[in-house]
Amino acid sequence: xxxxxxxxxxxxxxxxxxxxxxxxxxxxxxxxxxxxxxxxxxxxxxxxxxxxxxxxxxxxxxxxxxxxxxxxxxxxxxxxxxxxxxxxxxxxxxxxxxxxxxxxxxxxxxxxxxxxxxxxxxxxxxxxxxxxxxxxxxxxxxxxxxxxxxxxxxxxxxxxxxxxxxxxxxxxxxxxxxxxxxxxxxxxxxxxxxxxxxxxxxxxxxxxxxxxxxxxxxxxxxxxxxxxxxxxxxxxxxxxxxxxxxxxxxxxxxxxxxxxxxxxxxxxxxxxxxxxxxxxxxxxxxxxxxxxxxxxxxxxxxxxxxxxxxxxxxxxxxxxxxxxxxxxxxxxxxxxxxxxxxxxxxxxxxxxxxxxxxxxxxxxxxxxxxxxxxxxxxxxxxxxxxxxxxxxxxxxxxxxxxxxxxxxxxxxxxxxx
Amino acid sequence: xxxxxxxxxxxxxxxxxxxxxxxxxxxxxxxxxxxxxxxxxxxxxxxxxxxxxxxxxxxxxxxxxxxxxxxxxxxxxxxxxxxxxxxxxxxxxxxxxxxxxxxxxxxxxxxxxxxxxxxxxxxxxxxxxxxxxxxxxxxxxxxxxxxxxxxxxxxxxxxxxxxxxxxxxxxxxxxxxxxxxxxxxxxxxxxxxxxxxxxxxxxxxxxxxxxxxxxxxxxxxxxxxxxxxxxxxxxxxxxxxxxxxxxxxxxxxxxxxxxxxxx
Amino acid sequence: xxxxxxxxxxxxxxxxxxxxxxxxxxxxxxxxxxxxxxxxxxxxxxxxxxxxxxxxxxxxxxxxxxxxxxxxxxxxxxxxxxxxxxxxxxxxxxxxxxxxxxxxxxxxxxxxxxxxxxxxxxxxxxxxxxxxxxxxxxxxxxxxxxxxxxxxxxxxxxxxxx
Numbered sequence: 001x002x003x004x005x006x007x008x009x010x011x012x013x014x015x016x017x018x019x020x021x022x023x024x025x026x027x028x029x030x031x032x033x034x035x036x037x038x039x040x041x042x043x044x045x046x047x048x049x050x051x052x053x054x055x056x057x058x059x060x061x062x063x064x065x066x067x068x069x070x071x072x073x074x075x076x077x078x079x080x081x082x083x084x085x086x087x088x089x090x091x092x093x094x095x096x097x098x099x100x101x102x103x104x105x106x107x108x109x110x111x112x113x114x115x116x117x118x119x120x121x122x123x124x125x126x127x128x129x130x131x132x133x134x135x136x137x138x139x140x141x142x143x144x145x146x147x148x149x150x151x152x153x154x155x156x157x158x159x160x161x162x163x164x165x166x167x168x169x170x171x172x173x174x175x176x177x178x179x180x181x182x183x184x185x186x187x188x189x190x191x192x193x194x195x196x197x198x199x200x201x202x203x204x205x206x207x208x209x210x211x212x213x214x215x216x217x218x219x220x221x222x223x224x225x226x227x228x229x230x231x232x233x234x235x236x237x238x239x240x241x242x243x244x245x246x247x248x249x250x251x252x253x254x255x256x257x258x259x260x261x262x263x264x265x266x267x268x269x270x271x272x273x274x275x276x277x278x279x280x281x282x283x284x285x286x287x288x289x290x291x292x293x294x295x296x297x298x299x300x301x302x303x304x305x306x307x308x309x310x311x312x313x314x315x316x317x318x319x320x321x322x323x324x325x326x327x328x329x330x331x332x333x334x335x336x337x338x339x340x341x342x343x344x345x346x347x348x349x350x351x352x353x354x355x356x357x358x359x360x361x362x363x364x365x366x367x368x369x370x371x372x373x374x375x376x377x378x379x380x381x382x383x384x385x386x387x388x389x390x391x392x393x394x395x396x397x398x399x400x401x402x403x404x405x406x407x408x409x410x411x412x413x414x415x416x417x
Numbered sequence: 418x419x420x421x422x423x424x425x426x427x428x429x430x431x432x433x434x435x436x437x438x439x440x441x442x443x444x445x446x447x448x449x450x451x452x453x454x455x456x457x458x459x460x461x462x463x464x465x466x467x468x469x470x471x472x473x474x475x476x477x478x479x480x481x482x483x484x485x486x487x488x489x490x491x492x493x494x495x496x497x498x499x500x501x502x503x504x505x506x507x508x509x510x511x512x513x514x515x516x517x518x519x520x521x522x523x524x525x526x527x528x529x530x531x532x533x534x535x536x537x538x539x540x541x542x543x544x545x546x547x548x549x550x551x552x553x554x555x556x557x558x559x560x561x562x563x564x565x566x567x568x569x570x571x572x573x574x575x576x577x578x579x580x581x582x583x584x585x586x587x588x589x590x591x592x593x594x595x596x597x598x599x600x601x602x603x604x605x606x607x608x609x610x611x612x613x614x615x616x617x618x619x620x621x622x623x624x625x626x627x628x629x630x631x632x633x634x635x636x637x638x639x640x641x642x643x644x645x646x647x648x649x650x651x652x653x654x655x656x657x658x659x660x661x662x663x664x665x666x667x668x669x670x671x672x673x674x675x676x677x678x679x680x
Numbered sequence: 681x682x683x684x685x686x687x688x689x690x691x692x693x694x695x696x697x698x699x700x701x702x703x704x705x706x707x708x709x710x711x712x713x714x715x716x717x718x719x720x721x722x723x724x725x726x727x728x729x730x731x732x733x734x735x736x737x738x739x740x741x742x743x744x745x746x747x748x749x750x751x752x753x754x755x756x757x758x759x760x761x762x763x764x765x766x767x768x769x770x771x772x773x774x775x776x777x778x779x780x781x782x783x784x785x786x787x788x789x790x791x792x793x794x795x796x797x798x799x800x801x802x803x804x805x806x807x808x809x810x811x812x813x814x815x816x817x818x819x820x821x822x823x824x825x826x827x828x829x830x831x832x833x834x835x836x837x838x839x840x841x842x
Contacts, residue, residue: 087702090699090702091702091703092722096718107695107699115691155687166685170685
């Protein structure tokens, strides 16, 4: 079967070779890179602009952006027809293509995140090494940990105040460079779509900006969700531990810290959301007003075929509803969680409506294509580019986050700062 | 006496110092990057195609021959070339179809509307009807080549856009970048696939398989750099048109009798 | 390195060197910028030869006429003269060595490509003698009555007339 035939339904006149070639994984790709970029920007708010109240979530989101990093690439590899050749993007880059820079931008960004984390955690790493070295009888696990942390320390064992101060400055600088690179990483995903002149829906110079704004929105929302979830777990754990050790923080104290962080973070969320919606509406109004050749078919896609997905799911449940949830006074943890989850769904639908919506009509402007997400895989293709492939992409960052935090704990660690 | 750390350091500097200039120069050699051919040293061949819409009867022999000649699986619903049917009724409605790319020709009056089924058109209401063969335009500014991230698709000196099957990563960006819907994924090789004017034939002095298969002379190939070429003469002296000029791709498949309904 | 701050740069250097070294190993020698410049001509040169060496399947009627002169001379007088032999007889490949015989398509499907009537007045197709494939002897092969090499009505096979 031809690639794309399994999930494409044609209506009226569609060119014979046209199918929905960019399917669910290409929806996942900007969604996941958006989360990476957003999480990083959130952590930079603390490191660069010194928003002190975000200290708690800053370290958290930085580590989370590390966990998300490999996952930004995963959907691309699942999408490629020849994934084993993916490395050719670095081997013979053709820079006239928007995709060619991906390898370089992605690697640069990854190195920045890893370096920043190294500086943030250096004190912790060195202290762990010293502590383990001091131990007389190390068990096997401890020996392995010693080797691991010694490697991570890269021989930089200096913990003098000057050295720690240097760490701090390095973090600031890296976070500073990181913001434009993160924006570039994601804005560039928008450029990949915005520069396809053959696609009437995608081609707009606003696309990169829209992508960056919604990236920050989704990244912040995800950090809020994960933060709340981990805090709930911590509360349970601390309640259990306090039975033995009453000096630990009480769950009430944790809760007040939690709601403070969440309220502040949600302010940034709303700010970027206003920006994202403004740009998206500007784009829609502009297309409506200028009504060029492609408008006839776009109108029937936007207002008829995809009406529910765009105006109900994306704008209604994904934007308006969370707005109300966050703006009503007396924000509670539970409400914040619901709001953030809705925002995530809204951004996901926005990616869907761009990627799939852009292929919902034929380049002949005389027909439509409908996308049916393959649920149950009956071939490698429908496994990779179906529900299960998408779920794998969604689950992986959480697994990675769990693994990373085994080595670099997010909470209860003395910062280099 | 060199300690371990110094040894590592030195080794790395030496290795890096050797490799970086070697490899980096290869990527960033400005002379090669600027080696854009200027107008003077153009080759003497630039393939172009001429389609006469008046002559096409929609028999689909071209599609049939193309699939066999270029080893595109016969029953796969993709094709390097195809024929579209346009039926314009007196009320101004245009109905278009191309069942299976017209591999078996047009043998019924019903218009194929995809999952909506077939549409009957009252013969008395037909104002005009015609067939339009489509194939790769081998554009002078091929958008599909511009967007290939790895240099797996490219244009030869004589103007044909080819795909390197051993280098294509299958990202589909070229498929998206082509405004004409010419590209697809080969069902066997799983890489981008497209019409190349039967490059293996035209470089041997033969004509593309579709041109040879057409009983009505609706398809012709020529060399636009040869002023004596009959195709060049028609293109320069008669009223020809191209598809979707607004994309700035400078398509090199010319049409005689192209109507405004053609998409 | 005195200052530990530069230590992550080592990793960066290792990564960059790694990529550049793989490049030297993986990229074919003839990969480069050719006639159409970096934008359109960035490719592996030997791929052009690979495309040129694709096997030619359709050898055209000129090759057929080399051996089957009498058939060729006969059909050249008919209204079907413009139809290439290989359209019905199949691609020549390296006939008569490979394949030994041709696989002739005698199906209705082949004939109705042109001869299914379409009511498009004033067009070439509308002028071709056509039938309604669903009504005109739907279960019979056309070649039972019609001679494709000389399809004029009076040349219909005698069996059909009787």
